[in-house]
Every structure is written in structure tokens, then in C-alpha cells.
Amino acid sequence: MRPIIAIAKATVGEAIRRRVLLIILFVAVMLLFVAPLLGVLSARSEKTVLTGFVLGIVQLSSAVIAITLTVYMLPNEVERRTIYTIISKPVQRYQFLLGKYFGAVSALALMMGLMACVTIIEFGILQNDWAKGVELLQGIGMFFIQMSLLASVAMCLSTFVAPLVNFFLTGGIYLIGTLGYAFFDSFNKNPNAPAFSKGLAWFVSTILPNFASYNVQNKLINPETMITNPVQYAVNAVIYGAVYIMIMLIAGMLIFDRREV
């Protein structure tokens, strides 16, 4: 456990100093601050548009941060030879990989935490709508699980795929898992669908992670979604995410353990 924590801490230290991530975070925070101005432009309920817009900014910027942060993590360590000074010490490769992953997730938590603070300031303090603020925090919480899941996918792929390919691959998986999941899932369940299409739909809806289930708070994207038992829904989403993350990390560890670095 000790090496994992040490590597995770060093990873956080590096991540929060990466300029590209800080720029994305800065732009996101700026957009969050100007978000209230955009609500008035919509014909729909101002609050709905505003919350949807805020969640959209948090989701998009967090996804870009999560992918950018994780796809280069292992390749950089190999290229810069830092990995050799670490795994030549009593550190197993799986500990190295877990340290990097938990470091990435912790850095994400810090950055998303900052965005959460901005939304609280905006809704709770400036608009005195604490209920909306709490609702948004729940949404950001769900996004954090989504981003942890996304980071685990990128981390797993980074054990055998080049960073640039990984960037687009993980981005593609995220897009399909977010926007196309419901479509493929319904196609998979349609008994009249052609076998090939059904097979493809099965593959997408079963093998690829379901990122869409973490997006239900955004009424702009999911206006019809009604959750009868939010606690149960959140628990299920957390369990699904945790299991999927575990599978991704185990797969990554097995591949990384056999990979020649």
C-alpha cells in the first residue's frame, strides 16, 4: 500500500502542475462564472438551462482533463525513464499502475472539487438557491464516478496503445458510452433487429461502459428521465462504476505486468 500512496501523491503533484490541464480548468471555471448570463438567452426555464449548461461544462472539461491526464501517464514515465528508478525498487508493476491511477483520480477530484466550489458559490451564495446547489453537487458527484471510470479505461488502454491512438480511442468510447448507449441498448433489446446489427448493439451496450447513466441530472440532455429512488439509483451507479473500474484496472495490470518496458 505504501508505494501506491507515494506514487499517487507524486502523480497528483505532477498533474496539478501540468499547464494544459490548468488551462482547461481555467477555461471551465471562467465559463461556469459566466454561465448565469446565458440562461436568459433561452426560451426554456432559465434555471433548467443554467443547470444543464453548468453540468455540461463540468462534464466536458472533466472528460478532457481525465483523458489528457491519463493517456500520457504511463508512456511518459517510460520515455523519461522514471519508471526504471521506481520499479527497480521494491515496487511491483501493479503497485505502480494503481499509484498512477489513484493519483490521476485524486487530481481529478481536486479539479472537479474546484468546479463544484464555483457552482456552490454561484447557486448557493449568489442566488441563494441551496437546493439547486445540492442537486448540482450530486450531478458533479456522479460525473466524478463517470470520470474515474473513463480514467480507468484510458489507463487500461495506455498499457498497450500509443498515447495519440489512446486519446481518440478513449474519446470515442466515451462518446459512444455517453450519447449512443441508450440507442444501442434499445437496439439490442429489439427482437426484430437484424442479427449483425443486434450483435454490434449487444457488443456496445454490454462491453463498452455505460457512461450515460451518470448523466441523468442534466435535464437538457435527459428531459424525460424520472428517477423514483435516487439513492438506489446512485448506489447502483457507484457499484457499476466500481466493478467496471476494477475490471479495467485488473486487465491493465495483467497487460502491464507482461509488457516489456
Add this chain to the structure above:
Amino acid sequence: MAAAIETKKLTKSYKSKAHGMVDVVKQLDLHVEEGEIFGFLGPNGAGKTTTIKMLLSIIEPSAGEGYVLGKELGDFDVHKIISYVPERPYYYEYMTGMEILKFYGSLFGITDTARMDMLLEKVNLHRDKTKTISQFSKGMQQRIGLAQALLNDPKLLFLDEPTGGLDPIAHREIRDLILSFREEGRTVFISSHELSEVELICDRVAIINHGVLERQGKLTELLKGGRVEMSVSGVKRGLFEDMKLTDSNIHEIPQGFLFDVPEESDINSIVDGVRAHGGAIISVVPRKKRLEDLFVETVSAKK
């Protein structure tokens, strides 16, 4: 003396699209004794780093066997008593020298800051311990690398190009540190291109070329076979034939002749012979065989 490193027919092969299976390291039989500074030499792509990675159990050998400090390759426990400083390593730039030591120490569970202070002093970085790595020169980065490598008090250190790209002063500092490791009883395994450096500090060397071990032994033995160069005047070429100088190269120079003979030749007899024939000795210069000569001779023989 016990062996710090012993390999028997150690081989590493990779699949190449163009050439099928390619042996990067072929049947390597290395022997490094405890407490010595061992130079592992070879041109670029000879298989030096691959060998080090196998010895560190970072990669698995395709065939053969090896032992590091008596433990079979792949034995995780050996990582507690060895250390490695790769060529031009990168350390987290935002950390200070002290933080680097704390980070690497935490991988072993070492939290003794007094020891870290002592190590910073040993590598002459105690005055710079609050500077971040990004403010360090190349030489300072190499020294912090050595300090982190000493954290676990290793019995065996692997140093890959420890003086590569450093200025003469930094060279000397690193060289002195490596020599101090031998005095402390550590074994040092150096992979390097800096042949003059290796010649100065190593007890034994091995030369690897195209993955094959070409030479291995004590430097003093490997560098036998120097020449003595003499320039003489007032003699005729026929004298050298009369003196029966075997294995000599004779060149005419404006003052007379320049010739060289093996260092083990009886130089006094040659001098006496020249004088007896009315000649004069202008100079006698011993030309010691250098590691560079041995290296070039070994490597170019295989080209």
C-alpha cells in the same frame, strides 16, 4: 571472492517483422565480483541496457540464467539491496532534492530524514536541498540520482552512463563518488561510453558487441600489449634486421628512424645495440595500450 553478478548463457530475443527472432543478447556469461567496479562496455545497440534490464528483472530473459547477489533473476527481494540510476533520468521537476529523497525513501518505507540529510551532504547538495529539480544542473540531477540510489544502502549499484553529457567538473565529482562506493564495499556495475573514465575507475571490464560478449577480465590483463616507441639517428636500416627486432614497425624520419617494439622487449639491449653501432637515441616513449584501443580493436574486428 563471491560473485555479485553471475550469468550463464543469458539470452534475450525479440521478434522482428523483417528478420524473425533476433537475439539482442546472445548467451552472455558475465561474472562480476563483489566489491569491484565493473565496466560494461559496448557500442550503441550492443545490448548493454537490455542486459541491465534483465539483471534488474525489469524484463525477462528468453533463455539462460542469472544470479544477482546470489538470488536468481526475478527474485523480488533483491530489489531491496540493489539500486539503479538510468541514463539521463528524469526526476519529478516540482520536487526539491529533499522531496525526491523522501519520495524514493517512501518506496522502501524509509523515513529517516537524518539519513537523507547525510546523503545530500555526501553528494554535495546539502546547500541546494530547497531548490527544485527544475533548478538543478545536469550534474546536480545526476548527483541527486546517486543520492536516491544510496537510500537503501545498496550492496550493488547499476549506473547507466553516469557521466554522460556532464562537464569536466561534474565528471570528476561523479567519479569521486563512484570511487567512494568501492571504499564502502559496494559493487558498482557501470555501463558507459566514457572509456577514459572507465579506465580510471574500473577493476574489471566486459566488452559486448552485437549482443555477444567479446572480452571480459581485469583491466591490467586486458591492457597488456603496449608498445615502446623509439627514435634513433646515425644508423642504417640494415641494423634493425641484424638486431632481429620481431614485431616492430620501422619508419624513416628526417632525423633517422622511428620504430616501435612490444613493451615486453628488452629495451636496454636495443639501446645498447644502437649505441654500439654509433647511433644516438633521440627518444624512448612507452605507449601503453589504452582501453580505447582495446575497445576499437574488439568492436571493429566484428564489423
